[in-house]
Amino acid sequence: xxxxxxxxxxxxxxxxxxxxxxxxxxPPVRQPRRVHHRPPPPPVRARRRVTPRPHAxxxxxxxxxxxxxxxxLMAVVARLVAIQVLDSSHYTKLAASELSVTVADxxxxxxxxxxxxxxxxxxxxxxxxxxxxxxxxxxxxxxxxLSPLVGVPASVLVPQLSEHSGYVPxxxxxxxxxxxxxxxxxxxxxxxxxTSERIDPDGSLxxxxxxxxxxxxxxxxxxxxxxxxxxxxxxxxxxxxxxxAGVDLPQGSALTRSAGQNGTGIELTIDQPLQYVTESALGxxxxxxxxxSGMAIVMDTRTGDILAxxxxxxxxDGLGLVSGTSQPVSEASxxxxxxxxxxxxSVFKLVTFSAALQDGLINPATSFSVPDQIQLDGxxxxxxxxxxxxxxxxxxxxxxxxxxxxxxxxxxLGESRLLAQVKNLGFGQTTGLDFPGENPGVLADAAQxxxxxxxxxxxxxxxxxxxxxxxxxxxxxANGGVLVEPRLVRATIGADxxxxxxxxxxxxxxxxxxxxxxxxxxxxxxxxxxxxxxxAVPGYAVMGKTGTAQIPVTGKDAYVPGxxxxxxxGSAPAPHPVLSTxxxxxxxxxxxxxxxxxxxxSQIMSYALHRYGIPTSPGAASQAPSPASGVAxxxxxxx
Amino acid sequence: xxxxxxxAQRAASVRATRATSPRVPAKRPSxxxxxxxxxxxxxxxxxxxxxxxxxxxxxxxxAHSMLAQGQxxxxxxxxxxxxxxxxxxxxxxxxxxxxxxxxxIAEAKKLNLVPPSYVKQLPAVPLNTPxxxxxxxxxxxxxxxxxxxxxxxxxVAAAQSAAAGR
Numbered sequence: 180x181x182x183x184x185x186x187x188x189x190x191x192x193x194x195x196x197x198x199x200x201x202x203x204x205x206p207p208v209r210q211p212r213r214v215h216h217r218p219p220p221p222p223v224r225a226r227r228r229v230t231p232r233p234h235a236x237x238x239x240x241x242x243x244x245x246x247x248x249x250x251x252l253m254a255v256v257a258r259l260v261a262i263q264v265l266d267s268s269h270y271t272k273l274a275a276s277e278l279s280v281t282v283a284d285x286x287x288x289x290x291x292x293x294x295x296x297x298x299x300x301x302x303x304x305x306x307x308x309x310x311x312x313x314x315x316x317x318x319x320x321x322x323x324x325l326s327p328l329v330g331v332p333a334s335v336l337v338p339q340l341s342e343h344s345g346y347v348p349x350x351x352x353x354x355x356x357x358x359x360x361x362x363x364x365x366x367x368x369x370x371x372x373x374t375s376e377r378i379d380p381d382g383s384l385x386x387x388x389x390x391x392x393x394x395x396x397x398x399x400x401x402x403x404x405x406x407x408x409x410x411x412x413x414x415x416x417x418x419x420x421x422x423x424a425g426v427d428l429p430q431g432s433a434l435t436r437s438a439g440q441n442g443t444g445i446e447l448t449i450d451q452p453l454q455y456v457t458e459s460a461l462g463x464x465x466x467x468x469x470x471x472s473g474m475a476i477v478m479d480t481r482t483g484d485i486l487a488x489x490x491x492x493x494x495x496d497g498l499g500l501v502s503g504t505s506q507p508v509s510e511a512s513x514x515x516x517x518x519x520x521x522x523x524x525s526v527f528k529l530v531t532f533s534a535a536l537q538d539g540l541i542n543p544a545t546s547f548s549v550p551d552q553i554q555l556d557g558x559x560x561x562x563x564x565x566x567x568x569x570x571x572x573x574x575x576x577x578x579x580x581x582x583x584x585x586x587x588x589x590x591x592l593g594e595s596r597l598l599a600q601v602k603n604l605g606f607g608q609t610t611g612l613d614f615p616g617e618n619p620g621v622l623a624d625a626a627q628x629x630x631x632x633x634x635x636x637x638x639x640x641x642x643x644x645x646x647x648x649x650x651x652x653x654x655x656x657a658n659g660g661v662l663v664e665p666r667l668v669r670a671t672i673g674a675d676x677x678x679x680x681x682x683x684x685x686x687x688x689x690x691x692x693x694x695x696x697x698x699x700x701x702x703x704x705x706x707x708x709x710x711x712x713x714x715a716v717p718g719y720a721v722m723g724k725t726g727t728a729q730i731p732v733t734g735k736d737a738y739v740p741g742x743x744x745x746x747x748x749g750s751a752p753a754p755h756p757v758l759s760t761x762x763x764x765x766x767x768x769x770x771x772x773x774x775x776x777x778x779x780x781s782q783i784m785s786y787a788l789h790r791y792g793i794p795t796s797p798g799a800a801s802q803a804p805s806p807a808s809g810v811a812x813x814x815x816x817x818x
Numbered sequence: 819x820x821x822x823x824x825x826a827q828r829a830a831s832v833r834a835t836r837a838t839s840p841r842v843p844a845k846r847p848s849x850x851x852x853x854x855x856x857x858x859x860x861x862x863x864x865x866x867x868x869x870x871x872x873x874x875x876x877x878x879x880x881a882h883s884m885l886a887q888g889q890x891x892x893x894x895x896x897x898x899x900x901x902x903x904x905x906x907x908x909x910x911x912x913x914x915x916x917x918x919x920x921x922x923i924a925e926a927k928k929l930n931l932v933p934p935s936y937v938k939q940l941p942a943v944p945l946n947t948p949x950x951x952x953x954x955x956x957x958x959x960x961x962x963x964x965x966x967x968x969x970x971x972x973x974v975a976a977a978q979s980a981a982a983g984r
Binding site: 287297298301302303304354355356359378380381382384451452455456502503789 | 900901903904905907908910911913914915917918919920923937
């Protein structure tokens with residue numbers, strides 16, 4: 180039976196639709212009965228068949244559209260996945276490359292200090308100004324702005340800014356402060372590149388020792404070359420984001436950063452004021468004697484530290500002029516004290532005397548009958564000055580630098596012992612400094628030994644040595660018979676500013692203590708009453724030896740007439756020296772080491788001993804040698 | 819099939835009822851289609867969600883702007899630090915150049931400073947010597963610089979005094 184006029188409860192209706200939900204059987208609710216008048220049914224017509232075609236077509240099209248839409252969305256999603264997931268790194272790089280700019284972050288070269296922290300070489304950041312003239316539309320106007328800042332006339336800048344080459348360096352080594360002003364002007368087409376400049380604040384002081392630096396910033400010579408790996412800074416890069424207009428984007432600083440690191444500094448054993456005094460004294464003597472060149476080294480006896488190393492040449496062809504000289508004297512282009520081997524002359528007699536004392540063949544008082552010349556194998560050997568045959572003690576032979584007396588001692592010593600002592604004192608090998616271009620010297624070849632070598636070798640001919648080798652051998656005597664290797668770099672200075680001391684010099688005993696004491700007294704006699712009186716330092720006992728060596732002709736068995744190497748090498752205060760010094764002059768006039776080199780030694784040592792507060796020697800002569808004592812009154816040596 | 823007399827009877831009964839009973843107006847039942855008060859919990863949730871999203875977006879924007887501001891300051895500070903380091907090194911070089919012995923001597927000469935003509939040498943006395951019993955008198959010697967020949971005599975003294983000041 181059909182119920183009419185009743186409504187199901189609200190819970191049975193579909194929410195919001197107003198339609199009847201599926202009827203659920205519930206207990207009947209009694210409602211007042213209403214009687215509906217059913218409208219009369221419509222007249223029955225003949226049913227016409229209606230084709231549902233248009234509705235079906237729309238539905239079909241919608242389905243197709245829906246499928247296409249889904250496919251399109253799927254394609255978009257697939258592409259999205261490909262871009263965002265599969266190829267994300269590739270597209271990230273592409274995006275970054277559009278905005279990222281890699282900027283060089285150069286590390287500065289390490290500084291060079293002297294033993295007291297004085298700066299000998301320092302690198303300062305600078306800028307190189309480069310123009311991209313394709314971007315410059317008003318060259319004249321830009322040139323006017325640039326000119327005072329880069330120090331180039333506007334008339335020179337205008338054609339450079341109009342070249343249309345794309346890269347025109349306008350100025351190099353522009354100070355950073357100037358670079359900042361230029362950057363603030365923001366001139367179109369002007370770029371600033373980070374560079375650095377190597378500055379030697381003391382000018383050319385110790386130039387051959389410090390060496391040169393290439394424009395690229397790498398060491399070219401000297402210590403700059405030797406310690407290039409340590410001194411060189413490590414260049415870094417920094418990738419930042421920039422807008423196409425060149426404005427830094429803040430988030431760019433977080434991209435990649437490999438910070439440049441400054442190089443490690445080095446602290447030398449050199450003492451800057453002493454270096455200056457050494458160069459001044461040597462330069463003055465070069466100018467006064469007309470020598471072609473000169474070398475001088477001051478060494479700490481105990482440690483082997485090189486306190487000063489001067490290499491000068493006459494003229495202005497060197498690295499830089501030395502101030503205060505009567506004639507132009509400049510720094511040599513190379514470190515002659517380590518690179519130049521020369522026949523040392525009489526200073527080499529140390530080898531003969533030390534070996535003979537060591538072997539017990541002589542003592543300081545051993546007497547020899549010494550003529551003024553001898554003939555050997557067709558060659559004539561003679562002393563510096565003619566004299567009758569006289570009895571001379573070993574000490575006198577050394578003090579007066581008798582060639583003949585020395586050859587007599589050497590003949591007792593013999594060839595093999597002589598050659599062994601040459602090597603024992605460090606000749607024929609580098610000193611351990613590993614300095615670029617260091618010369619090991621030239622030694623007589625035992626296989627090609629000639630009888631005359633037994634006379635010429637002991638007096639400092641045949642063999643060639645460097646000034647450093649000779650000083651090191653004499654320093655061994657001053658150091659109680661212990662040879663100590665020289666040292667030029669005392670410490671390295673890290674990024675934290677702390678100094679780390681380098682390895683201490685190795686040392687070897689080459690002469691026994693007893694022999695060393697005898698040698699010391701004999702070498703003191705050279706300065707007290709021998710050829711080296713001009714080396715005396717007032718208030719201090721000095722030991723040393725003079726040398727006046729002939730200069731051989733290159734490639735020939737002959738010597739250059741009238742050409743000599745004058746030298747003096749010694750230590751103070753005897754008998755326990757703390758400083759050793761050698762002075763060598765090439766082609767001086769007068770020729771004698773005792774005349775031209777010894778005074779320079781005295782001058783340098785006088786300053787150095789006072790500077791380091793060395794107590795005076797008890798009983799030492801307090802007066803300087805008389806300037807009047809010249810060649811005539813003074814024993815001389817020539818080999 | 820329903821027999822026709824039964825239907826006729828029922829219709830007649832209805833008509834009779836209508837004719838005899840008074841007409842009573844039928845009371846229309848309350849037909850509530852929509853709830854008078856929609857549930858408030860859903861709206862609150864929506865408001866909260868929108869507020870949260872908007873607030874989050876605002877916070878992100880603020881944080882980003884603060885980050886950008888910090889980065890700008892950092893970049894500026896780094897540039898300033900680089901500049902100051904460069905200036906510091908230039909000043910170091912300038913100080914080192916001023917300490918050059920040749921420079922000091924030149925300045926000393928401008929001030930008419932001259933090296934001493936002599937140096938008083940104090941004698942070396944052993945540490946075990948009683949005070950006042952030193953037999954070696956002090957000696958006065960020419961200055962090492964004046965005793966030495968050459969043009970560098972004054973320069974040595976000046977460098978010496980310069981070194982003493984270190």
